[in-house]
Amino acid sequence: MAEKIKTIIRLLRKDVPGDLTIENALTRVNGIGFSVASAVRLKLDIPRSTRLSELSDEQLKELNLLLESTDELNLPEWMRNRRKDNETGTDVHLLDTNLMFANRDDLIKYKKLKNYRGLRHMFGLKVRGQRTRSTGRKGTSMGVSRSS
Numbered sequence: 785m786a787e788k789i790k791t792i793i794r795l796l797r798k799d800v801p802g803d804l805t806i807e808n809a810l811t812r813v814n815g816i817g818f819s820v821a822s823a824v825r826l827k828l829d830i831p832r833s834t835r836l837s838e839l840s841d842e843q844l845k846e847l848n849l850l851l852e853s854t855d856e857l858n859l860p861e862w863m864r865n866r867r868k869d870n871e872t873g874t875d876v877h878l879l880d881t882n883l884m885f886a887n888r889d890d891l892i893k894y895k896k897l898k899n900y901r902g903l904r905h906m907f908g909l910k911v912r913g914q915r916t917r918s919t920g921r922k923g924t925s926m927g928v929s930r931s932s
Contacts, residue, residue: 790837793844796851796880802837809836813851815865815879823857824850851879 790802793809800809810821825832828847830839839847850856854877861867864877866886870893878886894902904911910920 793836795848798880800836802835804836805832806830806834806836806839807832810851813879815877815883816851819863820857820859820877823859823863827857854879 792799793802794800795809796813798813800812802809804812806825807818807821810816810824811818816824824847827850828843830843857877859877861875864875865883866876866878868874869876870890891902891905895906896902901911908922910916914920
């Protein structure tokens with residue numbers, strides 16, 4: 785009997801196409817970039833050209849367990865996406881919904897403190913020093929209006 789080819793595989797509450805290589809498939813999960821995906825692949829000792837659908841059920845289970853507890857990856861601090869966390873003070877790497885919740889909580893905290901970043905977020909303006917005189921105009925601001 786022919787083996788079933790898995791076309792869609794579930795990784796951390798995310799459906800990922802099975803025809804992608806492991807590194808490309810892992811980058812589909814929020815919080816995993818190419819370098820973290822490479823570190824995961826090396827930790828599991830899987831060749832680079834392996835497709836996600838070619839993994840056995842045991843390997844997929846091991847992959848999911850490794851992604852759920854990213855502390856086992858022993859990522860260097862520069863590779864983590866949440867360095868010097870405000871609550872714990874440690875370097876952590878968050879994935880999926882935990883990352884979205886942390887970002888949302890940071891924005892709420894900035895708005896409550898009414899610091900510069902919080903005020904810019906509140907008013908829907910650019911936050912990171914971009915130009916606003918000529919670009920980023922949405923809503924009512926207009927350069928020159930002509931009366932007809």
